[in-house]
Amino acid sequence: MSGIVTQRAGSAQRRDTQIGESLWVRVLLISAALLFLAIFLVAPIATVFVSAFSKGAGKYFAALAQDETIDAIRLTLLTAGIAVPLNVVFGIAAAWLISKYDFWGKSLLITVVDLPFSVSPVISGLIFVLLFGARGWFGPWLSDHDVKIIFAVPGIIMATTFVTFPLVARELIAVMQAQGSDEEEAALTLGASGPQILWRITLPKVRWGLLYGVILCNARAMGEFGAVSVVSGHIRGLTNTMPLQVEILYNEYNFVGAFAVASLLSALALVTLCVKKIAEWAAVSRQAKRDASSRALAPPRAAVSLEGIVP
Amino acid sequence: MRFKTRGVLPGFGLSLGYTVLYVGLLVLLPLSAMVIKASSLGFTEFWLKVTDDRALAAYRLSFGAAFVGSLLNAVFGVLVAWVLVRYRFPGRSIVDALVDLPFALPTAVAGIALTTVYAEHGVLGEPLAKLGLKVAFTPLGVTMALTFIGIPFVVRTVQPVLEEIDPDVEEAAAVLGATRFQTFRRVIFPALLPATLTGFALAFARALGEYGSVVFISGNMPMRTEITPLLIVTKLEQYDYAGATAIAAVMLVASFGMLLLVNLLERWARRAEA
Numbered sequence: 001m002s003g004i005v006t007q008r009a010g011s012a013q014r015r016d017t018q019i020g021e022s023l024w025v026r027v028l029l030i031s032a033a034l035l036f037l038a039i040f041l042v043a044p045i046a047t048v049f050v051s052a053f054s055k056g057a058g059k060y061f062a063a064l065a066q067d068e069t070i071d072a073i074r075l076t077l078l079t080a081g082i083a084v085p086l087n088v089v090f091g092i093a094a095a096w097l098i099s100k101y102d103f104w105g106k107s108l109l110i111t112v113v114d115l116p117f118s119v120s121p122v123i124s125g126l127i128f129v130l131l132f133g134a135r136g137w138f139g140p141w142l143s144d145h146d147v148k149i150i151f152a153v154p155g156i157i158m159a160t161t162f163v164t165f166p167l168v169a170r171e172l173i174a175v176m177q178a179q180g181s182d183e184e185e186a187a188l189t190l191g192a193s194g195p196q197i198l199w200r201i202t203l204p205k206v207r208w209g210l211l212y213g214v215i216l217c218n219a220r221a222m223g224e225f226g227a228v229s230v231v232s233g234h235i236r237g238l239t240n241t242m243p244l245q246v247e248i249l250y251n252e253y254n255f256v257g258a259f260a261v262a263s264l265l266s267a268l269a270l271v272t273l274c275v276k277k278i279a280e281w282a283a284v285s286r287q288a289k290r291d292a293s294s295r296a297l298a299p300p301r302a303a304v305s306l307e308g309i310v311p
Numbered sequence: 312m313r314f315k316t317r318g319v320l321p322g323f324g325l326s327l328g329y330t331v332l333y334v335g336l337l338v339l340l341p342l343s344a345m346v347i348k349a350s351s352l353g354f355t356e357f358w359l360k361v362t363d364d365r366a367l368a369a370y371r372l373s374f375g376a377a378f379v380g381s382l383l384n385a386v387f388g389v390l391v392a393w394v395l396v397r398y399r400f401p402g403r404s405i406v407d408a409l410v411d412l413p414f415a416l417p418t419a420v421a422g423i424a425l426t427t428v429y430a431e432h433g434v435l436g437e438p439l440a441k442l443g444l445k446v447a448f449t450p451l452g453v454t455m456a457l458t459f460i461g462i463p464f465v466v467r468t469v470q471p472v473l474e475e476i477d478p479d480v481e482e483a484a485a486v487l488g489a490t491r492f493q494t495f496r497r498v499i500f501p502a503l504l505p506a507t508l509t510g511f512a513l514a515f516a517r518a519l520g521e522y523g524s525v526v527f528i529s530g531n532m533p534m535r536t537e538i539t540p541l542l543i544v545t546k547l548e549q550y551d552y553a554g555a556t557a558i559a560a561v562m563l564v565a566s567f568g569m570l571l572l573v574n575l576l577e578r579w580a581r582r583a584e585a
Contacts, residue, residue, distance in 0.1 A: 021491055026398055033394040034406070036387045040459050041412050043435060044424035051427060090333045097326035101318045111570070112334055115342070118566040120520025121418075122540040123559045126547065127341035130348050135552060137344055162337055184320055194321035216415065223417025226522035230544060243419040243523070250423045250527065262420040269415035273408045 048266045052259035063257040064264075071237045072245035072261070075153065079228075079241060080221040083161040087217055088210075091168025095206075096198070099176035100184070110173075113166050125159050125230025151233030156241065159227040164220045168213035175209030175283075176202070208279040212272075219272045223265050349560035352553055360557040365533055366542060370561075372450060373539040377518035380457035385511045388465025389503060395466070396473045410467070413460045418523025425456050426527040448530030453538060456524045461514030468510035469503055472580075476502055505580035509573055516569035520562065 021029070053060055063069065094113060098106060116124060130136050132149040142149060149155045183205065187197050203210065225243040232239040240248065242261055249258035349357065360366070394400075395407050413421065429436040429446035439446055446452045476499060484494040522540040529536040537545075539562055546555035 020397070025491075029390065030394050030398055030400055033387070033391045037391065037406060037409065037462075039435065040455075040462060041409055043428045044421060044459065045412060045416070047424045047427050047434065048420060051424075090330070093326045093333075094330045096322060097330050100320050101323050101327075103323075103327070109330070109334070111574070112338060114570070115338055118516055118520075118570045119342075120522065120540050120543075120559075120562055120566065122522050122543050123345070123520065123563060126543065126555060126559050127345045129547065130344045130552070130556065131341055133552075158337075162341070165337060181318065181320060188320060197320065198322070219415050219417075223415075223420065225417060225419040226540065229522075230547060243417050246417075246419050246423060247527075255427075258423055262417075262423060265417045265420050269412060269417070269420075272415040273411055276411060277404065277408045 045266060045270075048259055048262050051255055052263040054259075055256050059256050060260050060263075063254075063260040066257065068237055068240065069245055069249075069257070069261055072240045072242050073264075075156070075240065076222050076242040078153070079157050079160050080218050082157050083164055083221045084214065084218050086161055087165045087168050088214055090165060091172050091213060091217075092198075092203075092210075094169040095172030095176050096202070098173050100181055113169055116162055116164075116166055121163060121224065121226025122230055124163050125227040128155055128159050128162070128231050150231055151235065152239060155231035156228050156239060159231045160221050160224050163224050163227050164217045167217040167220060168210070171209050171213035171216070172206060175206045179205055208282040212276050212279040215272050215275045219265075219268050222268060345556060345559065345563070348552070348556045352557060356553070357557050357560075360554045361561050365537070366539075366558055368534045369537050369539040369542045369558075372453060372536065373519055376450060376454040376457050376538070377515050377521075379454050380518050381461055381511050381515040383454075383458050384461040384465045384514045385507055388462070388510055388514075389469055389507055392466045392469040392473055396470060411463050413462050418460070418521065419527075421459060421524040422456065422527035425452075425459060425524060429455060429528065447528055448532075448536060450536060452528040452530075453525055453536060456528050457518040457521060460521050460524055461518050464514040464517065465507060465510030468506045468513070472503055472506040473499075502583070505576060505583050509576040509580060512569055512573045512576060516566050516573070519566060519569070 020026075094109075098110060129150055132138050132142060132155060134143065134150070136150075149158070183201050184197050187201050192200070222241075223243055224241075225247070228241055229244060229247070232241070232244060234240060234244060234248070236248075242265060246258050246261050246265075249255075249261065352360070391410065395403065395410075426433075426447055428434050429439070429452060431437065431440050431445075431447065433447070436446055444451065446455060480498055481494055484498050485491075489497065520540060522538075522544070525538050526541055529538060529541070531537055531541055539558060543555045543559050543562075546552075546558065
């Protein structure tokens with residue numbers, strides 16, 4: 001999962017294999033793969049939009065304009081607006097640390113950064129309840145000082161930050177490791193300072209990976225359900241995010257409303273996939289450019305291959 | 312060129328300090344709160360809570376459905392990766408992009424969409440019901456949802472390996488008289504095996520903890536279609552913090568076990584490549 005953008009960059013040029021399957025085998029395999037994806041991927045995503053517009057565009061927009069839905073959208077924007085920047089700053093620091101230095105405990109740190117991925121979203125919510133809930137570690141102190149974290153907005157933001165926190169870091173670590181630090185080291189010998197190197201060399205170099213990391217982090221932050229559902233308390237108009245609003249509307253049999261909110265989140269997911277595709281193309285063309293320039297520096301190939309032919 | 316053991320670039324102390332502080336506050340502190348809470352229960356109480364009938368039924372469903380779903384993904388994931396890498400057909404790059412949809416789509420959205428598709432009068436639910444297969448609100452529905460969220464893992468781990476396989480090897484096998492199927496079974500498949508297993512383990516680990524996409528389609532009947540994460544939520548809603556924590560600890564151990572397995576598999580894969 002990590003470094004999809006970079007891993008795929010190496011395969012810019014593929015050659016058609018001379019040997020291969022007969023035409024009907026190819027058609028059979030392609031159809032089987034497409035049928036699998038149609039059943040499991042295309043049917044659900046198409047259903048979201050079909051159901052959202054099943055009663056016409058008027059009902060769709062009316063469903064989105066409901067007060068509770070607008071409150072949910074506002075809370076979701078606020079949550080992502082805090083969680084994403086926090087994780088972007090962390091992602092840059094962690095990627096810089098892991099890709100530029102060797103130190104003791106590095107692989108342990110990488111494992112810890114990945115931890116939230118292997119923790120169930122429900123457990124991600126539970127740990128914050130155990131810390132800040134009424135009967136949690138800090139619960140009594142918080143209620144003495146009249147601070148509410150669980151069943152309130154701060155808990156939602158914390159749980160969201162926890163769940164989405166490896167996303168930017170993982171993407172950047174993979175891209176930075178693949179690109180190496182030659183340019184940064186060159187800049188250092190030319191007298192650039194640390195912030196200058198980061199701002200003028202590294203960030204421009206990784207911009208597509210960073211953009212994909214940010215967009216993915218944002219999509220996941222806006223769409224997080226399990227962890228947020230545990231800490232939110234489902235207080236209408238106050239602690240309902242968009243995915244929780246989807247659940248409430250669906251359970252009230254308000255299918256148009258539920259799918260209307262879901263369609264916004266689905267559109268965001270589709271945009272995320274597009275950005276990923278663009279980031280992959282950018283990585284491939286960067287790799288191709290580097291290959292071309294290193295070929296220009298290498299000795300002409302003809303001289304090498306002639307050796308084999310001329311006795 | 313490296314001075315001492317680290318890199319030459321500035322900012323080591325700053326980035327190390329910030330990263331460790333952030334990870335410590337946001338990840339290690341909350342997780343250790345859970346571990347301490349679970350260990351404060353006392354062994355007998357802990358054991359009773361994690362082995363009551365309802366919990367056992369939930370583990371069975373979670374592990375069983377996650378296993379079947381990941382197995383489906385292992386088979387079809389290799390097929391999809393193969394088709395995407397080896398063949399050219401219209402719409403290939405759209406299909407390639409769509410594979411990541413389960414990463415980007417909120418789980419609650421996936422949940423209500425899958426339920427609608429597989430409900431008794433849904434697009435796919437109706438024909439399946441005529442065949443006598445009830446999907447929504449049964450363990451089969453849980454398996455379908457867990458298959459959906461696991462799709463990208465096997466495809467994305469197998470794809471790069473498949474791209475790196477040298478066509479010369481396959482040509483050599485063909486020249487030596489192997490049929491295409493023999494070449495796949497004896498030459499290509501062994502090369503793909505470590506990546507396939509890694510993808511399987513990743514999909515399995517994700518499926519174990521999955522909540523949002525399952526709660527809608529499962530129907531949530533205790534003992535029958537109640538997955539373990541839902542049981543944790545139910546216990547929390549009844550303010551049974553101890554019970555929720557105990558079961559969560561079991562799940563946490565299971566997912567750390569999977570994480571360890573994935574690390575070992577990746578190490579094996581790297582050695583197989585070298």
